[in-house]
Amino acid sequence: MSHTRTLAAFLARLDYADLPPAVVARTEDLFLDWLGSALASQGAHPIPLFERYAATMGPVDGPATMLVNGRGTSAYFAALVNGASSHLVEQDDLHNSSVLHPATVVFPAVLAAAQDLGKSGAELLLAAVAGYEAGIRIGEFLGRSHYRIFHTTATVGTLAAAVAVGKLMGFDEENFINLLGTAGTQAAGLWEFLRDAADSKQLHTAKAAADGLLAAYLTRDGLTGARNILEGEQGMAAGMSSDAQPQCLSDRLGSRWALFETSFKFHASCRHTHPAADALQALMQRERLQHQQIARVVTRVHQGAIDVLGRVTVPQSVHQAKFSMGTVLGLIAVHGKAGLPEFQQLALTDPAVSEFRGKVLMQLDAEVDCAYPRRWLGRVEVHTTEGRVLHGAIDSPKGDPDNTLSRAELEDKFRRLLAFAGVLNSDQAGILIARVWGLRNALNLKGLMENIDE
Amino acid sequence: MSHTRTLAAFLARLDYADLPPAVVARTEDLFLDWLGSALASQGAHPIPLFERYAATMGPVDGPATMLVNGRGTSAYFAALVNGASSHLVEQDDLHNSSVLHPATVVFPAVLAAAQDLGKSGAELLLAAVAGYEAGIRIGEFLGRSHYRIFHTTATVGTLAAAVAVGKLMGFDEENFINLLGTAGTQAAGLWEFLRDAADSKQLHTAKAAADGLLAAYLTRDGLTGARNILEGEQGMAAGMSSDAQPQCLSDRLGSRWALFETSFKFHASCRHTHPAADALQALMQRERLQHQQIARVVTRVHQGAIDVLGRVTVPQSVHQAKFSMGTVLGLIAVHGKAGLPEFQQLALTDPAVSEFRGKVLMQLDAEVDCAYPRRWLGRVEVHTTEGRVLHGAIDSPKGDPDNTLSRAELEDKFRRLLAFAGVLNSDQAGILIARVWGLRNALNLKGLMENIDE
Incomplete structure (x- = not known):
């Protein structure tokens, strides 16, 4: 059995009951940390460009929320705008050995899809864990040679977002194989923009979240993809890596929770x-x-x-x-x-x-x-x-795993991010914090951002 | 001056008056050939999946037309659906030395944008020429090593579509530099799907057209991109080619019309x-x-x-x-x-x-x-x-450049494609043919597919 298939089988059978309580709690931590980053980008270039694009190309309303403006749209555009938003202030989480920022690609996609499909908080958390576990291993698989040229959060992020939405949709092993193929063949993102301080970084996370979501919706409806997009002779590793290690894809699935290895950002820099x-x-x-x-x-x-x-x-x-x-x-x-x-x-x-x-x-x-x-x-x-x-x-x-932030420190960071951006007041921040700490019990995500003015 | 900048400068200054009459006529030929391929895909898997995606994620109506169902949507989803459609029956054009199928990525994007922005037929033709000339040269630049792993029509197609829409928007040299950066960093598409006969081929052209269009709209609104995405140290050639030749990018711009080198498919076989x-x-x-x-x-x-x-x-x-x-x-x-x-x-x-x-x-x-x-x-x-x-x-x-199809043969191919697919009758086909032969004089493209039941 290929490592890709082992990973797909794991993703298919992963159940909420399998998640250690600490994993559930940490996923809520990561969600709050992500939410603060997304909200703090309000009004900052280039986020309004993405909002305008969604307004031009998307529906006038919809089940999914654009966090920076609170407006409804379809899941695709919510993933796009929130994916751009949450990477702007450079305060989102990072997984060290994969050099992947998982939150900024996984949560925009999975929140948008959960709002669209009426899924619960527990289902969202399970789906996010699947996205983290898959994305981190795929990033490790592609290795350092990949990261030298490609922005891993963009390329691998597409697959991480896709896996999260696929899990939310209850995909089986065969679905996940097709999903990885359809997401992997869209994976893009080059570091070249960095030397010009161009706006591609937010574009990358926007597109990774939105393309991953697109891959999941099309796979659900029957689109097939390459069965070996990661390891195949004309797949991602063949084209975009020279030191890929296939065994990383199936590394200790179900016993190693790679999500725990993510770092919270403390300084606002790279x-x-x-x-x-x-x-x-x-x-x-x-x-x-x-x-x-x-x-x-x-x-x-x-x-x-x-x-x-x-x-x-x-x-x-x-x-x-x-x-x-x-x-x-x-x-x-x-x-x-x-x-x-x-x-x-x-x-x-x-x-x-x-x-x-x-x-x-x-x-x-x-x-x-x-x-x-x-x-x-x-x-x-x-x-x-x-x-x-x-x-x-x-x-x-x-902020590193063995020097991590406590919930109090995360709340403080969240409040400071919102205060910096001048969005929401302290009471409103408090309401959102309470909602995130209760995520595992939320019946759905539709009202996540509603009625916070009480 | 880099070859990329030379190319951008050419694209910016290219004017409709510069186009030899034969180039204008050939672009109309290519448009008709493309339109037949797109219409002939109606109902064939996986095209309905893309239509469903557009219905789920897009607006209920809009200025741009999805050719397979005649419905209106936003430019983004029209580019997506038409990009998938026109590559399905494998009857679209091919440029030999770049191994690029230009029509299936350039025309979906440029037609959708022209309908959205109320541009004329002449503006569309000029924009399409820009897309062909840039796309073919970028494909030649990336070389055979690129094509071994990457589906050039997907990767380079993203830039070709972007350039066409940018030209439609009247971009200057600086805009084109940014546009290439934003399109190039989204360029993706791997051949791996081929060994499984998976559905990615249509996904690739759909995404190339749609992503290229997205790049142009965001660039118009102020999104910046890498200034040297093609030749830079962490750009496309660095990441996705081992035999790139920068001088191909600026090869005989304005004197060599690479668009003339495309082949029309005549037989429906390998x-x-x-x-x-x-x-x-x-x-x-x-x-x-x-x-x-x-x-x-x-x-x-x-x-x-x-x-x-x-x-x-x-x-x-x-x-x-x-x-x-x-x-x-x-x-x-x-x-x-x-x-x-x-x-x-x-x-x-x-x-x-x-x-x-x-x-x-x-x-x-x-x-x-x-x-x-x-x-x-x-x-x-x-x-x-x-x-x-x-x-x-x-x-x-x-069908090859020096044995190309006459207008009568192109009309015949168009009619036979439509008859094969069982879409439109002979009178309707005739109306569309007449509209395409009058493209250069069309005030706008909004009515291209309307009122063909007379």
Whole structure:
């Protein structure tokens, strides 16, 4: 039996009763974290472009909700708009070893379909787990060579979203085989946009969520797909990877819950900057250093960080600043935080941050590179103006599985995201939080965003 | 200046007045040929699945027409459904050196957008030319290594459709740069489905047309894309080709009209059978031979024909009959035609065709093999029942650029496609033909499919 078939069989038989209570609870955590990211994008470019597209091309109303404007539409356009929305503020979750942001592709698709099909909260949670477990393994399968050129959250995200919606529809093994074929042959997304700070990142997650949903609806109605899209001679690995490992697809299905391995984002920047940011912050606190005392910071990083961050020298936009190691470390050093408000208000304009940025270098480090992507080690070497050389190290950046956020911290992050975006008040935020913590008991998702003005 | 920028500049400045009259006329030819293919798919799996998807996810009505059912919808869903439709009967055009089927991706997108935006026939023709010229060059740029794994009509088709709609919208050079970025990062489509005879071929053209259109609408509204999606270090060539040739992108822009190099399909069989079929037909007409007078036919072919056709001895399905040299020559010899109706009604059941099939052999020919794939030479040796040995030869199969179809032949093909599918009557077909021959003077495309019952 191929690894793809083993995965499809697992997805077909996975039952809500199989989910450990901690998995259910963590999925609710991930949902809240995602919801905050989606709502916080309201009004920010390019989200209104997607709203306008939905208004032009979609129905005037429908069963599924666009989170940023509360309006109803069809499931397809809700997945599209919410997929764009939830990746904008770069605060959504990340699975380390697959380098996949699962929430921003899985939840837009599965929420839209659940609203469309009248499914319950428990059914949504089960479907989301299926999407996470499949997507993470497919990302691991395609490997690092894939991520060098392709935006895994876009490519693999299409399959993760498709699997989630397929599970919501009660697909059997044969359905899942066809679904993977139809989703996999639509998988696209190149990193090239990054060097121009272009808007493709939100397009990628929008399309992954919407294309995955499309794949599931067409498969339900009888569209067939390639039976071996992942491992086949003209499939995804053949075309888009040079180090694919098929056994990753069926790795410990049902005993390893890969969903637990996702990291919550703490800083509002590209995740590749977080280990160094935490290491620098720990060192500065330990040594009681001020940013003026620092002459030079050498961050010892993995190759992936250089590939993604190496293109940005002087950031031209707030978004690009999130991919500038120097800017992120500058915010940490000068302001102690690299959250959304700091990026918006200080990243491009504060002279102290710009000055610090010029002091930061990246260097490939064999130990860090070897541990990656299982572990994201933070290693910095700080040269002080007095000539001292200090070393900072952290082994798990904040938000990582073994340094995760509590529900209180997640609620705080949710409220801060909403406050930053100026959407909803504290009472309304509280209502939504309570609804998410009760997700497993929700009869349906239609009213998720309704009646929050009481 | 990069080749991509040169291409974008050309697309921006291309004006209707620049088009030689023959290019305008040929574009109308291609449009009619495409329209017949789209209409002929009515009711055939999997087209109703796409119609159902459009009904579920799209508006109840709209300015753009789904050809197979005549209903209105938004431009996005019209592009999607028509993109699926026009590739189903395998009678749409092909550009040889790019291995791109341009019509099935360019026309669905550009017609839907023209109906949506109230553009004229001349504007549509200009836009289609832009889509063809760009798409063919991008296909040649990505090369044979791309085609080995990726379905070029799906991947490159996304960019061709996008360019056509962008031209319709009057994009400038900067718009086109962004558009290519946004379309290219969505480019997807793997050949893996072929070994399972899965439904992805129509999904690919549907998505290419629709995604290309989406790219143009979002670009118009301000979405930015990678500036070097084709040639960049993390762009399409880097990720999806190993023999890309950048100079192909700007090859003789404005003097070479690549659109002229497309082939119309004449016989409804595998293209490897066409040279021999045409050579046999020419010989039988020249010698006024009847099929009963033929004892044996030796077709002298290239190795590729033997590889692809050599497996089929007695065909078991209509689809397989299209890959049987003996069956195709039998239909030509006995019925004078090898179109869709002949395959459907006669290929498997007519005893005269079966008998003729047994008289046909294939033999490798050094001259024919050497000329391939630049030229598809047809060489047959016919042994009559009276003991004569006759030789037939054609140097360009019917439908190829230097042996193209006349308007009368295109009209005949159009009528036969419609009759085969049982859609529209002869008068209605005549009305549509007249409208297409008047395309350059049409004020708009809204009524293309309306009022044809008079």
